[in-house]
Every structure is written in structure tokens, then in C-alpha cells.
Amino acid sequence: MKVFNNIYSMLLLFVVVLFSCQESENPTINEKGEMIVKFDNYVGNQTMILDELGSTNYRYTTAKGQEFNITRFGYYISHVKLSGPNGEVFVDEMNATADASQIKGYYRVVQGEPDTYNIHLKDVPAGQYNKITFTLGVREDGIQEGAVGGILDRAAGGWFWNWNSGFIHYLFEGHSPSSPVVQGDITNRVRLHIGGWKNIPSENEDPQRFFDNNVEISLDFDATVRVSESLRPSPHIHMNLLKVIGDADFEMENNIHSPAAGKPFSQRLAGAFIVDHTHQ
Amino acid sequence: MISCYKTRVRLFGPVLLLIMMVINGCESVAEHPIVDAYKFEKPAHFPEPTYTFRNNQVNEKGFKLGRRLFNDPSLSRDGSISCSSCHVQSHAFADIMLHPFSFGVEDREGKRNAPPLFNLAFQKEFFWDGGVTHLDFAPILAFESEIEMDLSFEEVVARISRSADYPALFKDAFGIEEVTGPYVLHALSQFMLMMLSADSKYDRYVQGDHQALNSLELKGLELFRQHCESCHQEPLFTDLSYRNNGVQRNITDLGRETVTEVPQDRAKFKVPSLRNIEVTSPYMHNARFETLQQVLDHYTEGVAEQVSIDPKVFASGKPVISLNAEEKEQIIAFLKTLTDPGFLTNPIFFNSND
The missing domain is CATH 1.20.5 (Single alpha-helices involved in coiled-coils or other helix-helix interfaces)
Known part of the structure; x- marks a missing residue:
């Protein structure tokens, strides 16, 4: 004993x-801190301003020299990751569920709703960070769970396609005098809805079916920032719509509503985002 | 007062546990297993379900709420039709024969034959073209289609939220204070998931009752396995693929191509299950045939060369399937053994507000 x-x-x-x-x-x-990632939307070097549906006030010009304005704009962000020079890693928790209060890791930046410009990352391990990675879009894990709530709920304004299940994950609507599209009494309409979340690759003589237009974007910060209980840094990301429009011709490409049609635009998405500066 | 309360709370757990143990113990002694008619159970001879039950388990309250929604015409724009207007239980939740294309609000005529609804937990994609990839999302398309219920899903949920009865029923079923889109879809899925058809004469036969099929039907099964099985695979009687069986003389409906955006999928449609085929006339996405005889005649004589025609029905310049009149009769006799009377008359699906 x-x-x-x-x-x-x-x-x-x-x-x-x-x-x-x-x-x-x-x-x-075990020290944790926070980071606020801010998204600012630009058109070239002009800040983004929305106009009313039907407006003929054309504030912007594409690379092709076509005038246009914007009536609605936004995009989904998910799967956010941070990494640092000393091996620090933060992976934002993801959860797609019917209960809106339990949705985690999905964000939607909507022009005209300033609350949505800031992505508030919590429980970030204290340390140094100099890189952010995120998915522009909603991947299969946010769709094949079935009905989900919050910003992914179509009944609550989620940008969900009903005919080809999935989300419009990058949305731009406006007008251009170059576009001949007329809908009812709305003229010169331009609508760019980019979605699509799966690829069925080509096999033998079979072509590729569907297009995964989700894009993983990795951006280096202009400086290394430190997260701690008392330090909450904030990288500012600039998104430039002109980069996504690229050399599109609004006379022809003015009504994009399917994964295949959205592919050329989604290929330009990664180049539209940069970290402009960071606040420590 | 406070310490008294704490003591009660502390005692509550163990006492409750004890009570539950006693109750459960009694039940097992009595040997009266309570059959839960509202629990999803996979038929033994079926594959694993594809539905995401992990986030939406079927239960009695959710099922009954879904049943109410399914039968509620106030969820169409002008209050004229419900899901059950075009999905009728006695026709395996397909539309009646007089409606080859269903009628939506203002008697707007549809473009494709309303498919029957059963064994949905085992499907991977929904509708004739498979554009919808999860059962939960299927009702959104029916609500919003201009030729169906013509009501935005946002307004569907708003009407439910404003109603006198629904909010309390949703609270009871899902514990939520405010009705939101996903719970409406979950309730409808719970109702549709229970539409299991797995108790036809054929099912009894494959599960060991050798008397279930007569000699004519057995000959039909043999011929079926020889000529039809490669697309209409047992036990679901579909391989869930998309094929052009030549049912459109001139292609006006692009079918699967609309969704996949490749011309190789032109005029392809999902291979439908043949379960309950006896009660789902007319047949094919365009409702071209009224009898099973006409369908078989199409495969043996009617099918012709066409872009994207399936090589399993047409090859080397002629129809692949060859059957004489007697063989057709035998196959039809077998197809009628796929009717599941218990499913077609199961009272749990009857419109009821209980």
C-alpha cells in the first residue's frame, strides 16, 4: 500500500x-486573436457606385471602350485560410446547415451593404501572418448538404440557381448602351452571373461536362502582420471589376447565366483581387 | 431558495435516468416493439441511400408538416394548385392519364410529363434532365416555374410565416422560432423520402417468395433481364443515366444538354424507373405513348437513326431490341408485377391535417 x-x-x-x-x-x-479582412470594390481606379435599375448614367468604360454602369454587384467568399512565415496556419471553420446561426465560413460581399465588406475572422492563433487564401464561390460541400440557411437560403435572398443547382457566386448586373438586350421596359441590360461547382472531365471522345467556376485565390500581404489578444490587424483587399470583364464585348456577352458561359470570366477572377495594404 | 433549486437540479438527472431505465426495461420485457411508421428504413435489397439523412432525419412531425405543405394550394401564386395536383398517390405520384402534360397556375400547360415520385432517397439527380442535384432543392424549381406554381420561393416562405398554423408546426417539428427556407425544404423532403416502393410482387419474388410470380411473369422477367436490364437496372429499375431512346421524332426538347451544355447530351433524358409503370401512363418525357405495348413497339420498330441515339437501342442501322408478340406480352406481364399496391394506398400519404 x-x-x-x-x-x-x-x-x-x-x-x-x-x-x-x-x-x-x-x-x-493557446492565445487567440482576430483579423478583419476588408474588401473594397473598384472599377479600374474608380470606386464602385451603384445606380438605379434603368439608369442611363454610365460612369465606367471597359477595355473595349464600352460604357456601362452597375445596378447590382457582389460575390461569395468561403474556405478562408491564413498562413505566416513561421508556419502559422489558420483555417476558418466551415459549416453549411439549415440553422442560419450555425452557418460558418461562408461570406457574401454585397455592394451597397457596408456590413458585408468586412470578414471577421475569430479564434486566429496568435502569431505572424503574411498570406491569405480563399475560395471565390461555394464549393460542393456547401451545395450537396442540401437545404442550408442564412446567406445560402434562396428564400432569404441567397443567389441560388434553381434549374442547375448551385450558387451564382460572382454577380454583376447593370446597363451598357452597347448591349441590345431589352427585358420588358428595361433596356441595354447586362447581366453576368458566374456559377458552377463541378467538373465531369472529358473521357475518350466524351467532352467535359459542367464547369467548376469556383476559384481559389492566394494573396500575399504587403507586410507581415501580428495577431494577438490585443492586436487585430486588417488587410484591405481591392477587387477590380474591369479585370473580370476583360475584353468581353457587351454587344454579344451581356447575358451570362450558365457555367460554360461563365468560364472565360471565372478564369479572370483570380487576377481581379489584390491586397492593397494592411493595417497592423 | 437558491440552494434548494440547485439540489433539485442535481437530483433531476439521475432520477430521470432511473425512470427511463425502468420504462425501457418494461418495454423490452413486454416484447411489444413500437413500429414507427415515420422512420426511414432502407429496404433490405436496395442500395445505400444517397440522401443526406445526417442533417435531416425523418420523424413524424416533420413528415406530417411536409405532407401538409405538399397538399397546400396556397403555395402557388393564385392559390389554385399544390404539389399533389400533379403528383397523385394512386398514380405513384405521377399525374393522371388525362394530363399528359400537367397544368400549372391559370391552366398553363407543362412541357414534360410529370414524373412519378418514389424511392427518391436513392436518386442522385432530379427531374428529367437531372439539373437538380439534391432532393431538398427539387421543390424550389416546382414552386418557381412559371408553368407550375409560379411563386418565388421567397414568397412561399413568407406566406408560410404569415399563416395562422404553420409557425407553431415548424416550431414543434424543428424547434425554430422563425420559419426559413431550408426547414420548408427539409419538411418536404421528409415527406417525399418516405415514398418508398419496394413491396411489389417482384420484390417478394427476389426476396425468396417463389410463388410470387407466375410462369408468364417469370418468362417476362427472363426476357426483361436479357433486353431491358442494361438501362433499367434492378432493384431501382434505372441505372440513373441519361440517354436518347429516340422518342422525339424531331428534337425540340434538348433535355440533358440544357444542363451539361454539351451537344453530345442532346435529347437525352433520365432513364426512368419502371416500378409502378402500370399506373403511370402516358409514358416518356413527352408523353408520347399511352400503353406499354406502344412502348415496346417503339423499341422494336419505331426507333430510328438520330443524333445522340443510344447504341443500346439503335445500332448498325436498325433497332437493337428484337421481340415477337408473345415475348412482348410476357414482358408486359412482368412489368405489371412492379406495381406496389401497398405504396399506392398507404394512408400515411393521404391529405390530412392531423
């Missing part, structure tokens, strides 16, 4: 010593 007691005491002492050592060696092991 006494021997047992002694062994137990020694074991207990050992464990206590072990844990106390760890703590003293690495005092910040």
Missing part, C-alpha cells in the same frame, strides 16, 4: 512538473 502511494505521488509530481514546464516554455500556446 505504501509503495503504491509513493509511486502515485511520484507520478503526480512528474505530471505536474511536465505540465508546468510546458506552460513556462510556451506561454502563448
Whole structure:
């Protein structure tokens, strides 16, 4: 009995010593902080301003010299990751579920709704970070769970395609005098709806079916920032719509509503985002 | 007062556990297993379901709520039709024979024959062209289609939220204070998932009742396996693929091509299940045939060269399937053994507000 007691005491002492050592060696092991990623939308070097549906006030000009304006604009962001020079990694938790309060990791930046411009990342391990990676879009794991809530709920304004299940993950609507599209009493309409989340690759003589237009975008910060309990840095990302429009001709490409038609635009998405600056 | 409350709380758990143990113990002793008619159970001879039950388990309250929604005409724009207007239980939840194309609001005529609804938990894609990739999303298309219910899903949910009865039923079924889109879809899925058809004469035969099929039907099964099985695979009686069986004389409906955006899929449609085929006339996406005899005649004589025609029905300049009159009769006799009377008359699907 006494021997047992002694062994137990020694074991207990050992464990206590072990844990106390760890703590003293690495005092910040569990320290968490936050980061706010801000998205600013631009058209070339002009800030993005929305006009009313039907407006003929053309503020912007494409690379092809075609005038246009914007009546509705936004995009979905998901699967956000941060990484740092010393091996720091933060992977934003993802959860697609019917309960809107439990949706995690999905964000939608909607022009005209300033609350949506900031992505608030929480529980980021303290440390240094100099790179952000995110998916522009909603991947299969956000679609094949079935009906989900919040910004993914079509009944609550989610940009969901009903005929070809999936989300419009990059949306631009406006007018251009170059577009001949007339719908009811709305003229010169331009609508660019980019979606599509799966590829069925070509096999033998069979062509590729569907197009995955989700794009993973990795951006280096202009400076390394530090996250801690007291430091909440904020990288500012600029998105330039002109890069996505590229050399599209609004006379022809003015009504994009399918994965195949959206492919040329989605290939330009990655080049439309840069980290302009970071606030420590 | 506070310490008294705490003591009660502390005691509550163990006491509850004890009570539950006693109750459960009693049940097992009594040997009266309670059959839950509202629990999804995979038929033994079926493959694993594809539905995401992990986030939407079928239960009695959700099922009954889904049943109510399915039968509710107020969820169409002018209050004239419900899901059940075109999906009729006695026709395996297909439309009646007099409606080769279903009628939506304002008697707007549809473009494709309303498919029957059953064994949906085992499907991967929905509708004739398979554009919808999850059962939950299927009702959105029916609500919003201009030729069906013509009501935005946003307005469907708004009407449900404003109604006198629904919010309490949703709270009861899902524990939610506010009705939102995904719960409406989950309730409808729960109702549709229970549409299991797996108890036809054929099912009894393959599960060991050798008396279930007579000699004519057995000969038909043999011929079926020889000529039809490669597309209408047992036990679902579809391989879930998309094919052009030449049913359009002139191609006006692009079918699967609309969804995949490749011309190789022109005029292809999902291979339909043949279960309950006896009660789902007319046949094919364009409702071209009224009898099974006409369908078989199409495969043996009617099918002709066409872009994207399936090589399993037409090759080397002629129809692949060759059957004489007697063989056709035998196959039709077998197809009628796929009728599942228990499913077609199961009272759990009857319109009821209980």
C-alpha cells in the first residue's frame, strides 16, 4: 500500500512538473486573436457606385471602350485560410446547415451593404501572418448538404440557381448602351452571373461536362502582420471589376447565366483581387 | 431558495435516468416493439441511400408538416394548385392519364410529363434532365416555374410565416422560432423520402417468395433481364443515366444538354424507373405513348437513326431490341408485377391535417 502511494505521488509530481514546464516554455500556446479582412470594390481606379435599375448614367468604360454602369454587384467568399512565415496556419471553420446561426465560413460581399465588406475572422492563433487564401464561390460541400440557411437560403435572398443547382457566386448586373438586350421596359441590360461547382472531365471522345467556376485565390500581404489578444490587424483587399470583364464585348456577352458561359470570366477572377495594404 | 433549486437540479438527472431505465426495461420485457411508421428504413435489397439523412432525419412531425405543405394550394401564386395536383398517390405520384402534360397556375400547360415520385432517397439527380442535384432543392424549381406554381420561393416562405398554423408546426417539428427556407425544404423532403416502393410482387419474388410470380411473369422477367436490364437496372429499375431512346421524332426538347451544355447530351433524358409503370401512363418525357405495348413497339420498330441515339437501342442501322408478340406480352406481364399496391394506398400519404 505504501509503495503504491509513493509511486502515485511520484507520478503526480512528474505530471505536474511536465505540465508546468510546458506552460513556462510556451506561454502563448493557446492565445487567440482576430483579423478583419476588408474588401473594397473598384472599377479600374474608380470606386464602385451603384445606380438605379434603368439608369442611363454610365460612369465606367471597359477595355473595349464600352460604357456601362452597375445596378447590382457582389460575390461569395468561403474556405478562408491564413498562413505566416513561421508556419502559422489558420483555417476558418466551415459549416453549411439549415440553422442560419450555425452557418460558418461562408461570406457574401454585397455592394451597397457596408456590413458585408468586412470578414471577421475569430479564434486566429496568435502569431505572424503574411498570406491569405480563399475560395471565390461555394464549393460542393456547401451545395450537396442540401437545404442550408442564412446567406445560402434562396428564400432569404441567397443567389441560388434553381434549374442547375448551385450558387451564382460572382454577380454583376447593370446597363451598357452597347448591349441590345431589352427585358420588358428595361433596356441595354447586362447581366453576368458566374456559377458552377463541378467538373465531369472529358473521357475518350466524351467532352467535359459542367464547369467548376469556383476559384481559389492566394494573396500575399504587403507586410507581415501580428495577431494577438490585443492586436487585430486588417488587410484591405481591392477587387477590380474591369479585370473580370476583360475584353468581353457587351454587344454579344451581356447575358451570362450558365457555367460554360461563365468560364472565360471565372478564369479572370483570380487576377481581379489584390491586397492593397494592411493595417497592423 | 437558491440552494434548494440547485439540489433539485442535481437530483433531476439521475432520477430521470432511473425512470427511463425502468420504462425501457418494461418495454423490452413486454416484447411489444413500437413500429414507427415515420422512420426511414432502407429496404433490405436496395442500395445505400444517397440522401443526406445526417442533417435531416425523418420523424413524424416533420413528415406530417411536409405532407401538409405538399397538399397546400396556397403555395402557388393564385392559390389554385399544390404539389399533389400533379403528383397523385394512386398514380405513384405521377399525374393522371388525362394530363399528359400537367397544368400549372391559370391552366398553363407543362412541357414534360410529370414524373412519378418514389424511392427518391436513392436518386442522385432530379427531374428529367437531372439539373437538380439534391432532393431538398427539387421543390424550389416546382414552386418557381412559371408553368407550375409560379411563386418565388421567397414568397412561399413568407406566406408560410404569415399563416395562422404553420409557425407553431415548424416550431414543434424543428424547434425554430422563425420559419426559413431550408426547414420548408427539409419538411418536404421528409415527406417525399418516405415514398418508398419496394413491396411489389417482384420484390417478394427476389426476396425468396417463389410463388410470387407466375410462369408468364417469370418468362417476362427472363426476357426483361436479357433486353431491358442494361438501362433499367434492378432493384431501382434505372441505372440513373441519361440517354436518347429516340422518342422525339424531331428534337425540340434538348433535355440533358440544357444542363451539361454539351451537344453530345442532346435529347437525352433520365432513364426512368419502371416500378409502378402500370399506373403511370402516358409514358416518356413527352408523353408520347399511352400503353406499354406502344412502348415496346417503339423499341422494336419505331426507333430510328438520330443524333445522340443510344447504341443500346439503335445500332448498325436498325433497332437493337428484337421481340415477337408473345415475348412482348410476357414482358408486359412482368412489368405489371412492379406495381406496389401497398405504396399506392398507404394512408400515411393521404391529405390530412392531423
